[in-house]
Amino acid sequence: DIQLTQSPSSLSVSVGDRVTITCRASQSIGSYLNWYQQKPGKAPRLLIYSTSSLLSGVPSRFSGGGSGTDFTLTISSLQPEDFATYYCQQSYSGLPFGQGTKLEIK
Amino acid sequence: EVQLVQSGAEVKKPGESLKISCKGSGYRFTSYWVAWVRQMPGKGLEWMGIIYPGDSDTRYSPSFQGQVTISADKSINTAYLQWSTLKASDSAIYYCARQLASTSFGVWYYYGMDVWGQGTTVTVSS
Numbered sequence: 309d310i311q312l313t314q315s316p317s318s319l320s321v322s323v324g325d326r327v328t329i330t331c332r333a334s335q336s337i338g339s340y341l342n343w344y345q346q347k348p349g350k351a352p353r354l355l356i357y358s359t360s361s362l363l364s365g366v367p368s369r370f371s372g373g374g375s376g377t378d379f380t381l382t383i384s385s386l387q388p389e390d391f392a393t394y395y396c397q398q399s400y401s402g403l404p405f406g407q408g409t410k411l412e413i414k
Numbered sequence: 415e416v417q418l419v420q421s422g423a424e425v426k427k428p429g430e431s432l433k434i435s436c437k438g439s440g441y442r443f444t445s446y447w448v449a450w451v452r453q454m455p456g457k458g459l460e461w462m463g464i465i466y467p468g469d470s471d472t473r474y475s476p477s478f479q480g481q482v483t484i485s486a487d488k489s490i491n492t493a494y495l496q497w498s499t500l501k502a503s504d505s506a507i508y509y510c511a512r513q514l515a516s517t518s519f520g521v522w523y524y525y526g527m528d529v530w531g532q533g534t535t536v537t538v539s540s
Binding site for chain 2: 309346408
């Protein structure tokens with residue numbers, strides 16, 4: 309099984325900060341990496357698929373990068389509505405998720 | 415509007431059976447895979463399996479193979495997740511989601527889950 313490891317598990321940040329979350333796969337997954345946002349009590353929301361493709365309607369401050377085993381989600385200037393938990397997911401072999409990264413207010 | 419609407423919350427006893435549903439609308443239901451995802455209280459997302467309602471092709475996560483059954487009735491645009499014998503550890507929120515995918519020469523390539531149901535809370539307690 310291909311494992312995904314996100315880092316950090318949590319992050320204390322402020323509005324306006326540039327935030328980068330990392331997701332590492334235990335073996336190469338090409339560009340089959342997706343990112344989701346989940347707010348408390350809500351269903352997850354797809355932000356980015358295939359490493360860097362922004363879903364329609366997702367703000368351009370979100371971006372994704374990487375390939376092979378190392379991937380990033382970057383929020384260029386954090387907004388109040390971005391405080392949430394973020395999950396990566398690989399879709400190369402099965403569809404497992406990473407363990408999540410919680411963004412907290414500093 | 416593309417949406418997935420799930421059945422309501424369930425409270426069951428250990429050993430009972432259960433089938434929850436996910437109804438799609440606003441798109442061609444038979445042309446998209448539907449995924450099921452578990453979220454235990456305070457925990458992360460776990461992929462359970464996917465089904466292609468067009469031909470009922472089903473793939474399970476190894477962690478859930480044999481533990482649940484995923485099915486679909488394309489005549490009513492509905493996917494299902496069922497248990498034959500519930501355990502307390504099955505208590506969780508269960509989400510269905512539309513799985514983006516493409517196929518080439520009979521091989522499926524999967525992308526993200528772009529539309530999600532509202533979730534069904536299942537509580538198993540004696």
